[in-house]
Amino acid sequence: PRDAAIPRVAERPEIDRWLASRSESLVGEVRARMSEYDLSGACRAVEGFVVDELSNWYIRRNRRRFWKGGAGRDKQSAYATLHGALRTVALLIAPAAPFLAEMLWERLQPGDESVHAQFLPVADELVRDERLEASMRVVERVVEMGRALRERNNLRVRQPLRAIHLRASDPETLELLRSGFASELVLDELNIKSWGSLDADDGQLCTLRAKANFKTLGKRLGKQMKAAAAAIGELEPDRIAALRSGGSVALELEGETVELTAADVDVSVESRADFDVEADGRMIVFLDTELDDALLREGLAREAVNRLNGLRKQAGLAIDDRIRLNLDARGAQLGRALEEHGDFIAAETLAEAWQISKDALPGTEWSECELGDGELLRVSLARA
Structure with a gap:
């Protein structure tokens, strides 16, 4: 993208600035490896960046920004950030994977000279934000520990939980997490309603x-x-x-x-009955594992989203196709879940129109999804 309306890196959201900073850090690491003739180490660094940070973290977390309609400033920022990261990857892998690099470059920079006619990039220290990178490392560690707690308690990430508490041994970790960006990211990634405490009292x-x-x-x-x-x-x-x-x-x-x-x-570490705890040398994460009916209903709604997106795929719909949706619940909890969270379900499945109905949409048939504990969801969907 070369549109002057695209926000400068410094004006973009934190998640975009983080990826831009990590891209520049990667450039520095790859150049250092290559200066030592360590091509395999350079390739491993790029692979780790692409798999763990670009794909599994940035792209996954920003799907809604890519999918949204129009070409607003936020969407432009997301696309420009992704484009910049992929462009950097193409330049860095060119010596080791020439054909893949050229294919990627042609799609990113149509009409430009070959990627092999470009110079190896030099890290832009003005884009680097070491504090933001450190904050994201803390977020990733807390999320890793939270996921371990969920797995141990057989709580899927689609099931919302009430609260998370944390105690850290060093003030820097707490300070990094207290930024709104980092703390909200942890809650969103782990599907937790709120922070109970960011400096929890172990004894309680x-x-x-x-x-x-x-x-x-x-x-x-x-x-x-x-x-x-x-x-x-x-x-x-x-x-x-x-x-x-x-x-x-x-x-x-x-x-x-x-x-x-x-x-x-x-x-x-022995936790209270309604909490489970995960600890490492720097921090202790406490997870409130108690579920009430409201949390269970929201979990059903999120499970419904997962099943509906599976049905979209089976129907051959493109990832950005809008749909119309009729839903019918067989089960008291699921019925209330649809009433309370129907708009959320519609937004997550790109449904322009939806309703709870006993009748299927014209020209469609019901599909049935069992959500567990006797809850049955009937779905009728069609392209909008």
Whole structure:
């Protein structure tokens, strides 16, 4: 795109500025690898960027911006950001994948000289935003931990949850998450209604317990091991948390000071009945796993969206085709879910018109989708 109306990078949303920054970081990494004749390392860096950051993160998160009608400023920004990232990828892979790079370049830059007539790009440090990149790394880590909690509790991401709490060992992590962009991104990615706390009190949500690691401490402490094990078992939560975050703790044993590190102690985290917890060395994530009827109904609505998009695909509809939709629920909870979340279902399935009806649309037949627990959704759809 070369339209003067396209927003400059500095004027784009945070998610666009993040991808632009990561693209420039990638350029710097690839040039560094190539200067060391490490072509395989350069290729792995590009592959990781394309798969993890461009496809699985940026494109997936911005699908609605690409699909929306018209050519507004936000859509132009999304397309320009994606175009810039793909252009960078084409230039970087040209030495290693010449034919793929040329095919991509011809689609991105029709009429321009071959990609092999271009210079290898140089990182634009004015586009780099290291703080934004750091913020996104924290978001990705919290999301990874949240997904692990969902999987452990058999809670699919389509099922909304009430709240997430977090405790971090360093103020920088909390500061990065407190930006509206980062905190909202975590909620949206994990399908959670709200933050309970961004500096949670461990004692209210879980109990930290410590046990001595006899394998590492036994040889070192000898006869003092029994006293050390007792003292470790009585450590206060703050001192246990310090060990978990990579710090050290001093114990007084028989007049001697013994310094403990994380390797010397096994830490367990026990959560409240309605919470589950995931922890690493930097943070603890608490997930409220309790479901009420309202959350379950919203989960049914999101499950309906998934099934409807599957039916769209079976019907041979293009990804941006608009449809008309009649829905009929067999089940009390699903019926209420359609009443409460019908507009959301319509928006997510690109339905220009929808209604709850016992009659199929003219020229169509009902398709049935079982959503579990005796809830049956009947669907009649047609291209608008």
